Amino acid sequence: MVKSRTKCLINHQVHTNRIVDIVKHTQYNTFNTVVVFALVLCFFVSSGGTSAEGLRVSGAFKPSLPDVAPQVNLAFTRPYIFEYKVYLPRTTSVERDKFHSISTIGPQKIGIHRDLPERYRGELKHSLTWRKRDDGIVAHLLVHSPDAESVRFLADLSLPVGASLNFYEITTSPHISVIHSYDVHAQGLEESSKFWSPIASGESIGVEILLPDEASKEHFELKLLKIAHGYERSFTAATNVQECTNHIDVQCAIDDGDISEESVSTSMRLRYESEGVTYACSGTILNVPNDGEDVWIPYIMTAEHCISTSAEADSVVAYWNYQYEQCGGTSLSSDYTSTPGGADLLATYPEGDQTLIRLRNDAPAGTFFSGWWVSDVESGETGICSGHPTPGIKKFFSGTTTGNFDVNVCADEDGNDCELLVDLIELELENGAIEGGASGSALRINHPEDNEDYFVGVLSAKSTDHPPCEGGVGYFGEFRHFYPDVAQWLGAETEPEPDDVHGDTEDTATVVELQSGTEGLINDENDIDYFEVTVEQVGTLVIYTTGSIDTTGTVTNEDGSVDLTDEDSGNDLNFLINFAADPGTYSIKVEGNQSSTGSYILVVEFEVHNEQNDDLDDHGDTEDTATPLELDSTTVGEIDDEEDIDYFEIVIDRAGTLKIFTTGDLDTTGTVTNEDGTVDIFDDDSGEDLNFSITFDAAVGTYYIKVEGHSTSTGTYTLHTEFEAHDDHGDTKESATTISSSARNWKFSTVAYINNAFDQDVFELVFSRKTKITIYTEGETDTVGRLTNLNDVDIVEDDDICDENDEDCEENLNFSLTYTVDEGTYYLYVSGEITEKSEYTLKIETDADQVSE
Known part of the structure; x- marks a missing residue:
């Protein structure tokens, strides 16, 4: 059955590290808005059943391999003699107070990012001590963050062909242990890129760099960018420090017959980096039978509120069998291991809080790849789950499904920072508990025909209507809604979805209407979606996308007089193009920026010019008619003719550094003045392309910004303001x-x-x-x-x-x-x-x- 509803695009921001709180849920067919938002546009969206409804794929074991990979040793057994050592100061009390805490729900916060002292910034190639050996040259780097339980680093890294990296940690012996080795070609590090190291236990991580010869140093680059300081070790057996005491160890659930060993094997812990913080969530590996014989591609499902960007996926480390060896024991499973190296973000589904990633390195042999079921889950089903709540040891929880609901997930009980999640499965908890870190866990339902437990959904949130550890309900994004977006990777034999929903050329463009919203999908980094819209009257045409992927948009017309491109002027990383349109047909090209893929919604808005507003200017031509601006804002403007001037006004309530600049194809000039005449700054082309850019130390007061087209330049532009306040009081005793x-x-x-x-x-x-x-x-x-x-x-x-x-x-x-x-x-x-x-x-x-x- 296809369900239709009115969906409203709402201006609000969803934070990845939110604390979720269900403030209201309603039956799917009787949805009512709970929190009042500023509505931008409403249009009809069809969702629900797919051609793959009812499709089931059984799970399978990746065979265990008899040969064990040889132990890798360092080229020099005592690297500390020649290491270039990067020592960070101890964390400040502010760092410790802010981040040494345990999340109770949502992604589990387990570490922070630290800035490098100035002396360690920049290219390190010439700071390293290089030693010769028969097969090349070797250097060692050690990064140390005092009191860390685990540590890793982010670097700009480029290596020549034939190079390799050995990462090591210092154990309590003291003994140096290699934790992971990288083949440069296999990891794709020949070209400069941002690279997250593996995670070392303790305060230090070292890397041995092996280059094939002296000449290859010319192609080697290394710049440290950030240090991730972990507050938990990577990993030792952890005591039960959860808020809830009714967690059930998975091994106990296996022994009691509540969940199979195969189902438990499919779940793993995902550790990743996001906006200055280290987080952990749970995930599930899915079986793809059509990838080929002995091909085991590690496709991982998790929650979109955990991992939603390519940068987050780049930092992923997967931990397998992070559980106790025995029920009631304290020793980790002998099968515990990890897969560093990051992942590729394949698709996200924000409305159902689901993400599919592909690990860049293999899952361990012996892993069970989960079966999955594209199913409309009914009420009254027994749902079983395994995941990694605080502090990460794998736990079991289960309950009974009670229906599907639209859910507003909010940052607090006052209904702030809410996002609407659609048609989530509600599970009434009966055994175990849900806490932070379990986000992304799989919901599994048994199918009576083969008695296998199938993946059907992803844990998104938990209601606060009940005490934290006593029963309650969990909400799971239903996999059947996400399946059309991921079918191209999961590759099950079913009626195929169209390879490309929208054409890749102007000749195959999808026709869209004014005042419309159209769903689109960027399948891969080479995919382009073309649309065509016809304007019959003079007016303002606004074209933009919404969604979680990073989009780039280009608008052109038939005679070539319009050629506008934008990347990030819209909300989040979406493009936004706003211009005065004459009657005619316009072509819209939508692309994913920097290999970004996934779904989006293209919005086309149009306002007719009439006799009253034809002569109106979008922004005033004098200081008295200036458009007020907010700090850290973007505003679209248009220079209508060579006489047009746009004035803006911005109020600074504390001293700081103010940057004002434009982006776009228009050649702009800018002037900034203040009320008392002490500031009068002009710029022409200091910004990108032919845009102006002005940066200065601003005192408290009101400033006016004048934007003009250089010479006879006309067209649209985007005005940006960025402000960084000066620190009014020192951060140390010396600057108090x-x-x-x-x-x-x-x-x-x-x-x-x-x-x-x-x-x-x-x-x-x-x-x-x-x-x-x-x-x-x-x-x-x-x-x-x-x-x-x-x-x-x-x-x-x-x-x-x-x-x-x-x-x-x-x-x-x-x-x-x-x-x-x-x-x-x-x-x-x-x-x-x-x-x-x-x-x-x-x-x-x-x-x-x-x-x-």
Whole structure:
């Protein structure tokens, strides 16, 4: 049965590291919007049954190989003598406080990214010590992040043909152990690319670089970019530190007959990097019988809210059989192993929270590749699952399906940062529990004909309607909705989907209407989708895509007078093209940028010009009619003729670096001024192509931006503003802001800012006598305060004024410290539980009369 519904494109952002909370769910056929959004466009979308409905593919074991790969040893057994050592400082208290925590739901946060000290940045080729051997030259690099439980690095790397890499870790013996070796050709590292190393246990990771000869150094490049500092070891047997105590070890479930050993073998833990943080989720390997005899391509299904970009897929490490050897035991399975090397992102389905990736290296021999079933799962089915909740050891959970629902998944109980997930399977939990890290786990349903448990869905979210560990419901993206997008890789024998939904040339273009939305799919890096739209009146034509893939769009017309290309002016990484269109036929070309593939929606909007608005300018021609801009924004503009000028106004409420520039094919000039005339900056071609670009230190105030076409240039452009606030107070004792007074009783107040999650403000407090002090903050920012003595020994610390057990206290996320100090110097550290720059007011009050001298 094909189900149709009205789907609304909604302006909201979904964060990969969200904390999910089901605030409302409704029956699929009676969907009601729960959270009110600004609607951009509504149109009908058809979804539901596919030609593959009911298709089943059985699972299969990848044969175990009798030959064991030879042990790889380093060319030099004592590399530490000649290693180039990259030593990071110890993590700051801010880093530790912000990230040394356990996620309770969603992707499991297990580490952070650290910046390199300045002296280690740039090309390292000439910093390494190269030694000769019979078959070439060798150098060693060691990266050390103190107190890390595991470590890896991101590098710009290019290697000559014939080179190889041996990565090693330092064990407690101390002993150097090779953890992974790379053949350059097999890994595709001949050309410069960003490369994530394997993961080493402990504080250090080393790499031995072997080049075939001295001359090949010319083709070698190495630049370190980031260090991933892990808060859990990679990997040892972990004690049960989960919030929930009712988890069920998979080996116990196997022994009890609740799940088969084959089903458990299909699930693995996925560790990956995203936006400065290391995360872990779960995944499932699928069987593809038509790939050929003895061909075992590692296709992995996981949640889209875990892995949704090529950069995240590039960093993937898969961990197999990360489970206890015996029920109730504490030793890891003897079959535990890992597959580094990253993965390729093949397809995503945001509406159903599903992603398909392909590991670049093989799954271990003996792995069971899961069977799968393109099925409309009915209510009353027993669903079984195995996944990796905090801290990652594989667990079992199960329940009964109770129907399919549209679900709003939100960042908090107030309904913020919600996204609509469509037609999810609801599973009433009866055994085990769901916690962070289990995201991406497979839902398996038994088929009575062959008594095999088949993959049918991916764990997306858990409702908070129940206590965290007592029953509750889990929601799974249903695989049958995603199957049409991934059938080309899974390759089951069924009625094939069309190879290309939209033509690859203008002659085979799909005709689209004005005010429409059309689903599209970029199948591979060579795929192009062409569309054609006809405009019968003069007006403004707006063409853009929505979705999770990175798109590039080009619009042309028949006589060649229009040729516009855009990449990222829309939401996320989508293109957006906006221009004044004359009557005629326009061709629209949609491509995936930088090998990006997957589904998208092409939106075409049109506004007719009439006598009243024909003479209207999109942006005013004077400062008095300037268009207001936000910081860190993009705005589309058009220079209609050689006399047209576009004015914009932007308000800066704190000092920082302001960058203003345009992108597009138009040759622009820009001028930035302020109200009092102290700023007057002009630029013509400092940006890309013929665009202007202006960067300067901006004080608090209002600034005006004038955009013109150079000479007689006309057309559309995109204006960008980027702002980075200056740090108002230092981050260390050496750069601290000093506050002092000789009065017996005094009050101090100042407005300050936390710029980001890594920022902290340090204040030096000097007291001339023994006094009672009260230090607190006011405002909407969630602050943490810590007072130390001159030697940086903690005296008192506070997070929130309200005690979490005090139900009568009105919620207040500011800190408050009260303490009696002696004469001397103290340091106050203020940090914030924030995701973007936030303002707070710091207040200090002293009362020497309340203490005895």
